[in-house]
Amino acid sequence: MPDAILRLALPSPLRRLFDYRAPPGIPAAALQPGMRLRVPFGRRELVGILVEVVDHSEVPADKLKPALELLDRVSPLPAALFRLCLWTAQYYQHSLGDTLSWALPVLLRQGEPAEARQERFWQACEGARAEDPRLARAPRQRQALSTLAQHPHGVPHHLLTHLEINRDSLNLLLEKGLVRMEVRRHAPAERHAGWLAQAELPLNPEQRAACDAVQSSFGGFNAFLLAGVTGSGKTEVYLQLIHRTLEAGKQALVLIPEINLGPQTLERFARRFNARIALLHSAVNDRDRLDAWLAARDGEADIIIGTRSALFTPLKNPGLIIVDEEHDASYKQQEGLRYHARDLALVRARQENVPILLGSATPSLESLHNAHNGRYALLRLTQRAGGAQQPRFLRLDVKSRPLDSGLSMPLQQAIAQTLEAGQQVLVFLNRRGFAPTLLCHDCGWIGQCNSCDARMTLHQRSGELRCHHCGHAERRPSHCPSCGRLDLRPVGAGTERAEERLALLFPQVPVLRIDRDTTARKDAMSALFATIQRGEPCILVGTQMLAKGHHFPRVTLVAILDADGGLFSADFRASERMAQLIVQVAGRAGRAEEPGKVIIQTHLADHPLLVQLTEQGYFAFAEQALSERRAAGLPPFSHLALLRAEAHKPGQAEGFLDEACGEAERLMGEAELGGIELLGPVPAPMERRAGRYRAQLLLQGNARAPLHRLLALWLPVLEQMPGGRAVRWSLDVDPIDLF
Incomplete structure (x- = not known):
């Protein structure tokens, strides 16, 4: 019988497979697709994925090298996920080895065992009581035992400090036989009796119809587009569908567009469900990410929440896939494997034979086109939840008006009135930094990046000029590099400049800037949101990070400082993105009892696109844009x-x-x-x-x-x-x- 030849996919841009002999002592019958093997590759060693076992190779037998080591007893990749990777590599014309590498957690790519961490858990012994006479003079031990008794499933060792349990006290309780310690597999969370930890909200007729439509397709593939105005309760629809999925003994995968939405989404889900929830995104450390990935694969995580890469999380019992803010460009990977997570989620749902729900207040034109063609079932939510009213739009023509750091006088007056009423204001400017240009007033010199065809942005706080395209940074010059004069002036406004000016204009309230610069530190976003959720008057200044899925019930005024950028662009998608951004930002206003108002500063107040968007709404704009795309032969019509x-x-x-x-x-x-x-x-x-x-x-x-x-x-x-x-x-x- 000829020797078995292993065809492996290696993490390489080369679109081909590589042939090796089996490792010594490993029979061909023990090998299955998806297993990892360590192999020699030139002067390096790589971890490859077995694609197939064949009995011949075009490489001469004496040139075939044996694989060094078989890393798995069973394939860490379930068959369904392996098929998805094969489809992805073929559709996106990408190397299969690179595609499989994207699908695996970092530690598995490096050859680590596909095994979850073992963790110590502490439990009170059956019959142990805090009133035990041996604890009469040991208040810390009594408190530790009482706390453990409240957690019948046990407390992981790493949470002892969080629960104020003294470890010395535990050791003494262990000696007395009142507590026990056991080593278990690390899991995201323990599941308790009953799925609901918090009562469900009542659904309005539109929400109930959407839930019933999706539930009716449980157990089979169907694609739904949930098009709901901002604040219409799409998340409540998600939560109740997930509840029904869990009751059916299945798992739910929820994709979100941004890392910054992860903590608030996790908190909301954790308050609602007594379920094991796993969070996967690039800010989760490699060890925790592998544990969550394995828990999902083995059915030990009930709900999986993550950004685009979480699409490749294996599920033992898939029941439902949800893609929130499906229109968001963040779902498209822009380097390496350039996949679109929303589109691949549809492929995966079809392969796994489960329903998929795409949700957005501003659906992409591609998704609306698919709904019109019957590929998706369209579910509409036209009313805001709780009786809240849609915000009122005002197009503020700033032609010939003086602008103070981008702020017109009528806008300043509107902000003052809102703050005096005890409410909050959101100021949107999709440009971070202090000013997009530094100009010499004497000779016209402009701060250009030496490596890019772009101007450098002035960041006042750090005293730097930064290129937002290549990352180059340099100290702000004290005099003009061209003529030597000192009159260097910032031109234009970014979030940093708007923040500074608003703090001077309204010193009685906090001004909170939310952009990539202020949220880079761990937990910075959570701290900012905690301040906002207190409900006291404040001003939020930020970029598109503020536009996505956040609930600010006390914000009643949204100000968009510059809406003209998307009206004149060489990119045919620019107007769609601008419309989505305006509607999403506007949707932060008036989400509770108080009505909301949106002021759009523009030099083109009569532009047809702005008029249609603000007076007729996003769906009227989308229908017009689709007809223009059809006439021009542009996607989704090509x-x-x-x-x-x-x-x-x-x-x-x-x-x-x-x-x-x-x-x-x-x-x-x-x-x-x-x-x-x-x-x-x-x-x-x-x-x-x-x-x-x-x-x-x-x-x-x-x-x-x-x-x-x-x-x-x-x-x-x-x-x-x-x-x-x-x-x-x-x-x-x-x-x-x-x-």
């Missing part, structure tokens, strides 16, 4: 792929793309592939970034199948092109960012 290239020298990237374009035209002719248009190559809108010159070639197809057929033929050719060695290139299937 399909895109973007080949990007970058190089150290000007012209190299375009030269590579010129050659690639020629090869694509040749392949289209040979394979008789029609309905595909090649646009470019052209320099990227920001041609130079981080010291590299960038260019791109856009492929647009009327139908998805011919486009993907071309990509499959084209990529092996690109990998062999001589010009590809001097450039760094990547392919983005279904790109959402053309820059």
Whole structure:
């Protein structure tokens, strides 16, 4: 019988499998797809994933190396997740080894055992009482025993300090036989009797209809789009559907767009459910992430909450997938494996045969198009929960008006009135830093990044000029580098400047800035939100971090300082993103008893898009935008792929793309592939970034199948092109960012 040949996927950009002999002493019958093996690869050792076992190889037998070590007794990847990875690699035209590496937690990629931590748990012994005479003179031991008695499932060792249990007291109780310690597998949380820890809220007829529609498809695949206005109670629909999922003995996977939404989502779910909840995102340390991943795989986590990468979490008993804020661009991975978590969640739901619910107040045009075509069932929530009213929009024309750090006088007066009424104000400006430009008033010098075609942003607090594209930072100059004069002026306003000015205008209330700079420290976001939730008058200043899913019941005025940026852009999606952002930010206003007002500062108060959005609502805008996309043949009525290239020298990237374009035209002719248009190559809108010159070639197809057929033929050719060695290139299937 010929020796078994192992075909492995290695964490490499190469779109191929690698052949090895089985490790000595390991029979072929013991091997199954998804197992990890440590193998030699050049001078390194890599952890590869077994894809298949075959009996022949194109590599000569004497050149085949044996794998060094089998790392798993059983595959850590369930068959369903393995199939999802195969589909993902094929659809996004990506290396299978790299795709499987994305799907595994970091520690498993490094070869660590696929085993959860063992943790010590302390429990009161049966019959042990705090009134035991042996504890008459030991108040700390009595208190420790009383606390343990309140936790019949035991207390993990790492929570002893949190519960104010003295470890010396525990050791003495252990000697007296009043407590016991056992080592158990670490799990996210213990489940108690009954699923609900907090009463469910009553549903209005629209919410109840949505819940019933989704529940009716339990046990089979169906896709639902929950389009609810901001504050309409979408989260309550999620919670009640999850309750029904848990009662059916199944697990729920909930995807959220931002890390910053994780703690508040976890807290809300933990208050509602007596369930084991796992949280997975990039800020969770590697050990905790692996434990949560394994708990979900083995059915020991009931609810899994996470950002886009949590999509690859294995589930033993999948029952429901929820994608919150489905329109959000954060679901698209922009480097490496450029997958879209929302789209892959739909594929996974179909493969796992479970329903999926996509929720948003501002659904993407792609999702609305799918709902119109019957691919998704559309569920509408048109009323705010609790009888709250929709906010009132006011377009404030600031043409010819003086602006004080971006703030007009009518806006300042509206802020003052809101604060005097004891309410809160949210000021939105999607530009962090103090000012986007530093200008010499004498000679016109502007602070440019040396590595990018971009101006550097002034950060006043740190005294730095920073490039928000490549991360370069330098000290703010004391005089003009060009003419030597001292009159350097900040031009424009960012969140830091708005915060500073508002603090001077309204010294009697706290001004809280919420952007990437102020929330970088651990727990900073939680501390800011704790201040907001106290309900006292304050001003929130922030970027789009404030627009996503937050509930601020005391905010009654939302001010959007600059709404004009998305009206003039080369990106055809800019107006959609601007509309979504305005509606999402506006949705923070008037979510409780007090009515809300939204003031939009603009130099184009009569622009048709702004008029339609503020007077007729998002769905009227979306219908108009879809008709324009249909007429122009743009997604979702066509399909895109973007080949990007970058190089150290000007012209190299375009030269590579010129050659690639020629090869694509040749392949289209040979394979008789029609309905595909090649646009470019052209320099990227920001041609130079981080010291590299960038260019791109856009492929647009009327139908998805011919486009993907071309990509499959084209990529092996690109990998062999001589010009590809001097450039760094990547392919983005279904790109959402053309820059």
